[in-house]
Amino acid sequence: MKPLCFGAFLLLWGTGLARATIIADWDTKTLLSNSDAIVQARVIEEHAFSPDGKAIMTTSRLVVEKVIDGHAEREISVWLSGGRLGRRWVHIPGMPRLPVGATVIAFVLREGDHYRI
Numbered sequence: 385m386k387p388l389c390f391g392a393f394l395l396l397w398g399t400g401l402a403r404a405t406i407i408a409d410w411d412t413k414t415l416l417s418n419s420d421a422i423v424q425a426r427v428i429e430e431h432a433f434s435p436d437g438k439a440i441m442t443t444s445r446l447v448v449e450k451v452i453d454g455h456a457e458r459e460i461s462v463w464l465s466g467g468r469l470g471r472r473w474v475h476i477p478g479m480p481r482l483p484v485g486a487t488v489i490a491f492v493l494r495e496g497d498h499y500r501i
Contacts, residue, residue: 419491421454432467442467
């Protein structure tokens with residue numbers, strides 16, 4: 385049985401289907417030190433895209449209702465890894481979801497014209 389499992393691993397690894405992403409479990413102190421702002425916001429739009437034709441990212445547009453700490457514009461765009469693009473779907477355990485209509489508290493880090501959580 386072990387050779388069969390190892391062979392399946394090699395087959396998946398060789399085709400590029402086996403990929404891994406690790407999401408760190410941050411405590412409050414780490415979240416605060418790695419964020420430009422903490423906001424209470426309402427999600428008004430969600431859109432998946434592929435920046436390189438392989439990875440899937442989701443951008444969510446948020447209307448900031450309250451800045452709890454730091455500075456953020458009235459409306460921000462937040463990028464998250466994963467999402468659904470056509471028939472392709474990438475789910476990363478531990479990655480937050482920002483469904484349209486939800487009100488969220490987010491620790492955000494500015495990266496150019498958008499933010500990351």
